[in-house]
Every structure is written in C-alpha cells, then in structure tokens.
Amino acid sequence: MIMISFPQRLLDGYRAFATQRLPTEQNRYRELSERGQSPEVMVIGCCDSRVSPEVIFDAGPGELFVMRNIANLVPIYQPDDRAHGVSAALEFAVSVLRIKHIVILGHAQCGGIRAFIDKIAPLSPGDFIGKWMAMFIKPGEIVEQRPHETMQDFVTRIEKAAVFRSLENLMTFPFVRARVESGELQLHGAYFGVAEGTLFILDKATKEFRKASELPISIGE
Numbered sequence: 001m002i003m004i005s006f007p008q009r010l011l012d013g014y015r016a017f018a019t020q021r022l023p024t025e026q027n028r029y030r031e032l033s034e035r036g037q038s039p040e041v042m043v044i045g046c047c048d049s050r051v052s053p054e055v056i057f058d059a060g061p062g063e064l065f066v067m068r069n070i071a072n073l074v075p076i077y078q079p080d081d082r083a084h085g086v087s088a089a090l091e092f093a094v095s096v097l098r099i100k101h102i103v104i105l106g107h108a109q110c111g112g113i114r115a116f117i118d119k120i121a122p123l124s125p126g127d128f129i130g131k132w133m134a135m136f137i138k139p140g141e142i143v144e145q146r147p148h149e150t151m152q153d154f155v156t157r158i159e160k161a162a163v164f165r166s167l168e169n170l171m172t173f174p175f176v177r178a179r180v181e182s183g184e185l186q187l188h189g190a191y192f193g194v195a196e197g198t199l200f201i202l203d204k205a206t207k208e209f210r211k212a213s214e215l216p217i218s219i220g221e
C-alpha cells in the first residue's frame with residue numbers, strides 16, 4: 001500500500017472538482033490548453049486564505065491572472081541585479097498577455113498590515129515580513145494613529161492606503177505607465193470586507209471606496 005501524506009482535504013476537494021466542476025469546464029480547459037491563456041484582468045491580492053480572487057469574482061479557468069503576496073503590495077520599479085517576483089509577474093502580464101485591467105485587492109483584517117502597524121519583532125532572523133512591509137512607506141513618511149481615530153479605523157485606513165500605494169507604485173513601471181497613458185491598460189483599487197463578504201471599489205475621482213453592490217450596472221464595456 002502506498003502511503004502518501006498529501007492532505008486529505010485537497011484530495012477530497014480535487015475529487016469534487018473532477019466530478020462536478022470539471023465536466024462543465026472541460027471544453028474550456030482544452031481550448032485554453034490549445035490556444036494558451038489570454039486573461040484580460042490581473043489581480044494583485046494578499047496571500048490571506050480568506051481573500052481568494054477567483055472565489056470573490058466567481059472566475060473560471062483562464063479569466064484571472066493572479067499575483068498574491070503579503071498585504072497586496074507592489075514595489076516600486078527597481079531594475080537592479082536582484083530577483084523581483086511581483087515585477088516579473090507584472091512584466092509578463094503587461095508585456096506578453098497585454099492585460100487590460102490590473103486590480104489591487106486589499107482587505108480587512110490584513111495580518112501584514114497589522115504586523116506593520118504593531119511594529120512586530122522579526123519572526124525569523126531574515127525578518128522577511130518586516131523588510132517586505134517596509135517598502136510600504138516612503139523615506140521620511142510617518143504612519144501613525146490620528147487623534148480621535150479608533151484603532152479599527154486606523155487599521156482600515158492603512159489597509160486602504162496599501163491599495164493606494166500599490167496603485168502609485170504600479171505607475172513607476174515604464175511599461176505599465178506607457179500602456180495606461182495610451183489607454184490600453186486601466187488600474188483599479190478594491191477592498192474586501194471579510195466578515196460580510198462586501199466588496200468595495202475605489203472611486204479614483206473622490207479617492208473613496210464605494211460598495212460594489214451600490215454601483216450602477218454597466219452593460220457591455
């Protein structure tokens with residue numbers, strides 16, 4: 001008997017997928033296999049297990065090009081001799097897939113943001129989370145609770161600020177900026193409220209997040 005310690009939950013999940021979902025999507029998978037992927041939307045979200053873009057946006061195979069990291073952060077453009085994971089994904093999405101939309105998806109109760117706010121001690125000698133979150137602030141910038149601001153409001157404000165910062169940093173990539181300016185690429189911000197499952201969309205004009213359920217429904221593009 002072969003003993004495999006692969007998680008039973010995943011084996012059960014795959015069986016459910018293979019018997020229920022796959023039959024309805026088999027043609028789509030074959031088509032994608034032959035023609036390759038051509039998603040129009042890239043989502044940059046957090047690793048948080050509660051905030052899965054494919055689940056929230058009810059996406060099927062080939063629809064979303066997803067990049068997830070701690071606190072949904074996009075670094076600034078740094079063409080140096082180091083390896084940059086987010087930049088590599090962006091480069092491929094924008095230059096090869098010619099993605100039309102990039103959505104930065106922030107969320108409530110983000111552990112990365114909380115670690116940053118609480119200035120937690122390094123979790124390991126590498127202090128990878130500390131160094132990763134440090135790029136969130138600009139040199140000389142101070143992030144602190146405002147007078148009369150509750151801790152909850154402060155955390156939410158910083159979680160949303162992470163979306164703004166990532167959108168700002170996206171524009172430091174020449175290949176992103178060029179396509180945004182030519183109108184071929186649009187950048188968007190969103191925020192997911194975990195408890196209620198509420199999605200908020202950033203209204204760039206007012207810099208406010210508005211409930212997706214209250215936005216007018218547009219027909220077509």
Ligand SMILES: [Zn+2]
Pocket residue numbers: 046047048070071072107109110111112113
């Ligand atoms: Zn998070």
